[in-house]
Amino acid sequence: MGSENAVAVEVSDLVKRYPKAPVDSVGGISFGVRRGEVFGFLGPNGAGKTTTIGILTTRIRPTGGHARVAGIDVVADPVGARRVLGVVPQQNNLDRSLSVRQNLLFHASYHGVPRGLRKARADALLSQFGLADRSDGRPDDFSGGQIQRMMIARALMHAPTVLFLDEPSTGLDPAARLFMWERIAQLKSEGTTVVITTHDMEEATTLSDRVAIIDHGKLLALDAPAALVRDMAGERTLDCTVEPGRAVDGSAVQGALIRLAAVDRVEQVDDPGGAWRLRVYVQGDTAPLLAVVAQAIDDAGGRLTDVRLGEPTLEDVFIHLTGRALR
Amino acid sequence: MTAVDDLEVRALPSGRVRPWGPWQTALAILRRDLFVTGREFPIFLAQVILQPLFLLFVFGKVLTQLGYARPGYAEVLFPGLVALAAVLTGLQSTALPLVIEFSYSNEIEDRLLAPLPIGAVALEKVVIAAMRATIAAAVMFPIGVWLLGSIPWTAGAALGVVVMTLIGAFMGAAMGLVLGTFVAPNRINVTFALVLTPLLFTGSSQYPWPSLSHIRWFQVVCALNPMTYVSEGLRGMLVPDVPHIQTWICFVAAVGACLVLTAIGMVGFLRRAMG
Ligand SMILES: Nc1ncnc2c1ncn2[C@@H]1O[C@H](COP(=O)(O)OP(=O)(O)O)[C@@H](O)[C@H]1O
Ligand SMILES: [Mg+2]
Numbered sequence: 001m002g003s004e005n006a007v008a009v010e011v012s013d014l015v016k017r018y019p020k021a022p023v024d025s026v027g028g029i030s031f032g033v034r035r036g037e038v039f040g041f042l043g044p045n046g047a048g049k050t051t052t053i054g055i056l057t058t059r060i061r062p063t064g065g066h067a068r069v070a071g072i073d074v075v076a077d078p079v080g081a082r083r084v085l086g087v088v089p090q091q092n093n094l095d096r097s098l099s100v101r102q103n104l105l106f107h108a109s110y111h112g113v114p115r116g117l118r119k120a121r122a123d124a125l126l127s128q129f130g131l132a133d134r135s136d137g138r139p140d141d142f143s144g145g146q147i148q149r150m151m152i153a154r155a156l157m158h159a160p161t162v163l164f165l166d167e168p169s170t171g172l173d174p175a176a177r178l179f180m181w182e183r184i185a186q187l188k189s190e191g192t193t194v195v196i197t198t199h200d201m202e203e204a205t206t207l208s209d210r211v212a213i214i215d216h217g218k219l220l221a222l223d224a225p226a227a228l229v230r231d232m233a234g235e236r237t238l239d240c241t242v243e244p245g246r247a248v249d250g251s252a253v254q255g256a257l258i259r260l261a262a263v264d265r266v267e268q269v270d271d272p273g274g275a276w277r278l279r280v281y282v283q284g285d286t287a288p289l290l291a292v293v294a295q296a297i298d299d300a301g302g303r304l305t306d307v308r309l310g311e312p313t314l315e316d317v318f319i320h321l322t323g324r325a326l327r
Numbered sequence: 328m329t330a331v332d333d334l335e336v337r338a339l340p341s342g343r344v345r346p347w348g349p350w351q352t353a354l355a356i357l358r359r360d361l362f363v364t365g366r367e368f369p370i371f372l373a374q375v376i377l378q379p380l381f382l383l384f385v386f387g388k389v390l391t392q393l394g395y396a397r398p399g400y401a402e403v404l405f406p407g408l409v410a411l412a413a414v415l416t417g418l419q420s421t422a423l424p425l426v427i428e429f430s431y432s433n434e435i436e437d438r439l440l441a442p443l444p445i446g447a448v449a450l451e452k453v454v455i456a457a458m459r460a461t462i463a464a465a466v467m468f469p470i471g472v473w474l475l476g477s478i479p480w481t482a483g484a485a486l487g488v489v490v491m492t493l494i495g496a497f498m499g500a501a502m503g504l505v506l507g508t509f510v511a512p513n514r515i516n517v518t519f520a521l522v523l524t525p526l527l528f529t530g531s532s533q534y535p536w537p538s539l540s541h542i543r544w545f546q547v548v549c550a551l552n553p554m555t556y557v558s559e560g561l562r563g564m565l566v567p568d569v570p571h572i573q574t575w576i577c578f579v580a581a582v583g584a585c586l587v588l589t590a591i592g593m594v595g596f597l598r599r600a601m602g
Binding site: 057058059060061078079080082083087089091092093094095096097098106107109110111112117120121124154159 | 340359436600
C-alpha cells in the first residue's frame with residue numbers, strides 16, 4: 001500500500017472514442033494526481049476535460065487504457081470507486097423533487113452515511129456554504145452560484161477521498177467564484193484531493209498545485225503553474241514607452257536594444273501621440289535588465305518615460321503549445 | 328459571504344463507516360422515490376384513476392343503462408380496466424420520468440454515481456413504478472364497487488388476481504423502461520401518442536379476446552399486445568364463465584413478456600447511462 005497511498009488518481013494511456021466519432025475525444029493520456037493536491041485540468045472547450053472526468057467518475061466507459069481512483073480501478077470496480085469519489089458536474093443535476101437539505105441527506109443515505117451523522121454533516125455543510133437559511137427551498141429557486149455551492153456541499157456529504165469538479169466556476173459571478181476558490185483551498189487543507197477542470201487561466205494558476213494542459217484529447221504539458229511558466233523563455237517582456245528626445249526615428253532605438261545580449265527581439269507596438277511603444281522580448285529575469293535597457297535607449301538618443309514588466313502566463317504557455325489562444 | 332475561520336466549524340463531523348452494500352443503496356434510493364411519491368400521493372391518485380374511472384363509468388354504467396351495451400358488459404369490462412390501470416400506470420411511471428431525468432434535468436446522475444450497479448438503478452425504477460401501478464390497479468376495486476354496486480369476485484381467485492395484477496404492473500413499468508430509454512427525448516410526445524392509444528385499445532381490456540374470432544386480423548394484433556394476457560388472465564379468474572384465454576397461458580405469456588421487456592429496457596438504460 002505505502003507508495004500507492006501517495007497517488008490519488010492514476011491514469012495510463014486513457015482513450016475514449018465516442019461511437020461514430022471520427023477521432024478520439026481522449027487520445028491516450030497518462031498522468032498521476034498526488035494525494036492531497038489540487039490538480040487542474042486546463043483546456044479549451046472540446047479538449048476532452050469532461051470526457052476524462054466522466055471516465056474517472058465511472059460515468060463513461062473508456063475505449064482503452066486504465067484509470068484508478070484511490071487505488072480502485074474505475075472500470076473493474078465502478079461501485080467501489082463511487083464509494084470514494086465525489087463529483088460536482090458541469091451541469092446542474094440536483095434532485096428537483098427534493099429540498100436543498102433533502103438533497104444532501106438522501107445523497108448521504110445512498111452512500112450509507114448513518115442517519116445521525118448525515119444530519120450533523122448536512123447542518124455543518126449548509127452553514128459553511130451559506131445555505132442554512134434557505135435549506136428548505138427547492139433547487140429551482142436558486143441562483144447559479146447557490147446551485148454550485150449546493151452541488152459541492154452534496155458531494156462532500158459522504159466525505160470523498162477525491163473530489164472532481166468540472167468547470168465549477170463557469171457562469172459564476174466574481175464573488176461566487178472567489179467563494180468557491182476559498183472552499184477548495186479549505187478542502188485541500190483538510191486533506192481532500194481535488195481534481196478541477198477549467199478553461200480559465202487565472203483559476204488554474206490560483207488553485208492548482210499542478211496543471212495539466214490538454215487540447216484535442218492530448219496532454220500537452222503537466223507541471224506546477226510556476227514551472228510551466230518558467231520554461232517559457234523569450235516570453236518575458238518589457239513594454240517601454242520612449243519619447244523621441246534627440247533620436248530621429250524609432251528604428252535607431254530599436255537597433256540599440258536588439259544589440260543587447262539578453263534581448264531576443266523588439267516590436268513597435270503602436271504610436272500614440274509622438275511617443276514610441278516598444279515591446280522588448282528578453283531572456284531570463286526582466287528586473288535586472290531595467291537599467292541596461294534604459295541606458296541603451298538613452299545612448300540612442302531616446303528617453304524612457306514608462307516601463308511595464310510582462311511576465312508570461314499560462315495563456316502564453318498555451319499559445320506556445322498550441323499556436324492558438326485559449327478562448 | 329464571510330469566510331468561516333472557525334476550525335470547529337471547518338472539520339466535517341465524522342463517524343464510523345458501517346458495512347454498506349449495494350442492496351442498502353438500492354433501498355435508500357427506493358426510499359427516496361417512496362418519499363416523493365408519498366408526498367404527492369393525492370395528485371398521483373387523481374392522475375392515475377381518472378382514465379379508468381371514466382372508462383368504467385361510461386362503458387360500464389352509462390352505456391348499459393342506456394341499453395347500448397348488454398347488462399353483463401360491466402363484468403367483462405372490469406377485469407380489463409384493472410389490467411389497463413396496472414399496465415398504463417406502470418408505463419407512465421417509468422417512461423416520462425426517465426426521459427426527463429436523462430435529458431433535461433440530469434437528475435438521475437446522483438443515483439448513477441451512488442455505490443450500486445447501474446442496472447440496479449434501472450430495476451429500482453421498475454420496482455417503484457410497479458408499486459405505483461399496483462396501487463392504481465387496487466384502487467379500481469373500491470371504485471368498481473362504488474360505481475357498479477358490485478364487482479365480479481371469487482374468493483378462490485384472490486391470490487391469482489393479486490399476482491396477475493403485480494405482473495401487469497411490472498409489465499407496464501418494463502414497457503416504460505423500454506420507451507423511456509430507446510426513444511429520443513424530442514420524439515417522446517409523438518411516441519406517446521402513437522403508442523398509448525393502440526396499447527389502450529388492443530389490450531383486450533374492453534372485450535374478451537376469444538370473441539374477436541370474427542375479426543381475425545385484429546385478434547392477431549391483440550395477441551401481440553402483452554397487456555392482452557393480463558386482461559384475459561384477470562377476466563378468466565374473476566368471471567370464469569366468459570370465454571377467455573386459458574389462465575396458465577396468460578401467466579406464462581405475461582411473465583415471458585415481462586422478462587423480455589425488462590431485458591430490452593435494461594440494455595436501453597445501460598446505453599443511456601454509460602457514455
Ligand atoms: N456523448 C458524446 N458523443 C459524441 N461526442 C462527444 C460526446 N461528448 C463529447 N463529445 C466530443 O468529445 C470532445 C471532447 O468533449 P468534452 O470532453 O466535453 O470536452 P470539454 O469538457 O473539454 O469541453 C468534443 O469534441 C465533443 O464534441
Ligand atoms: Mg466540459
